[in-house]
Amino acid sequence: MSLTSDWPLPVDGIRFFVPDFIVTLFLENVLCKDLYPLRFGYYPNAKGHNMQREQHDDHLLIYCVDGEADLVVEGRHHKVRKGNLVMLPKDSIHSYKANDDNPWTIFWIHFDGELSQAYLDNLNYSFETPIIPLGVLPRLVAGFESLLAISASGFGQKVYIHIANHLKQLMTYIAILIPSVKAGESKSLNLDEIHGVMQHHIHEHLDLESLATKANLSKYYFSKKYKELTGRSPIQHFIHLKMEHACYLLDVSTQHVNEIARELGYDDAYYFSRLFKKVIGMSPMEYKKVRYR
Known part of the structure; x- marks a missing residue:
């Protein structure tokens, strides 16, 4: 399992690790073995947040809702800005560092599953363009916040099955948003x-x-x-x-x-x-x- 940042968590930050026995449930349960979260959280105004991974054995989704960060994926440098969605799949060598003067605020999810790559492919991921400029969308923010809220419901198996299926909904909703981004890029239709x-x-x-x-x-x-x-x-x-x-x-x-x-x-x-x-x-x-x- 990929390492998670040990950035000092503030009072209003969240970092949630799915327990090993629940990961086993995910692997064995037909309702969630195709896609499930491993760790997820929320880092507000994350000054000093940085990570470098030479080995990455799960998928990572980062949604930046404020601030900026520097990102390197497979040797390519990128600037992450407010409203950007960052996709980092398995085996991608990468590093990121919050901007010192304008540190990012992010929602993030590490995930895996039998169909996890297919869900990522549905977002049209490529190493050349690991960032999608979605903008800060209230409904998408609410989707990430709902995932965090559900996790506070307890450790029951049905709660975690709901969390896994909420992740599926979130991933497929993001895929629906991407055509509107393309329309905005063409400046012909928003x-x-x-x-x-x-x-x-x-x-x-x-x-x-x-x-x-x-x-x-x-x-x-x-x-x-x-x-x-x-x-x-x-x-x-x-x-x-x-x-x-x-x-x-x-x-x-x-x-x-x-x-x-x-x-x-x-x-x-x-x-x-x-x-x-x-x-x-x-x-x-x-x-x-x-x-x-």
Whole structure:
């Protein structure tokens, strides 16, 4: 197992080691043997934090949410900045050191598993580009914080199975974020901004022209570029977001279908129900019945 930094942990820092008997559970349990954490934590304002590994026998993910650090991977020098995700796979010779004047604040996870390399490959890792500039995303920060919160729930086996599966969710969510980074790099379409507009208008109508205007693009180019990056049209995605929110409302509230339809901007409950069935595969009433089984 790769060495972990012995950086002096402050009061608000966290460094968590998965016990050996739980690692054995991970290795033997079909629910988590494909991907599981070994150690993880949070280092705030980590001045003096540094590590050099000539041998590295697990995978390491670092998410920098503030500050800077210097990184060397296989002899290549990189600068880690706020909002960067760092991926360091098995067998990668590397070192990193927090900037003295502006030290990084990081979430980090050492992980392994039968499919751990496949999960890393899903992030399009390469030695040449071990850093992805995701930005500081509240939902991603919350994902790392949730992992730390779950670990405080105790040492029960089911808790650790949940931790392992939360890691899977986190890794696959990061993979979804990467296309938006590519869009931002091309300076032609910012998916995070567009999806933020969609979420903001989830209770209203939103047309293609409004979205294209927000992106400063023509309707034709915006629609074409969006579909290239996501696999569906902007309006299709907006409708899917609405129907996903409808499912949430059906799950957590006692609202009638026509009330939920109005809340999502549909005056015609029958039209809303047809859209719901097209997207979800069953009507809102059928969904409610399945929920209560």
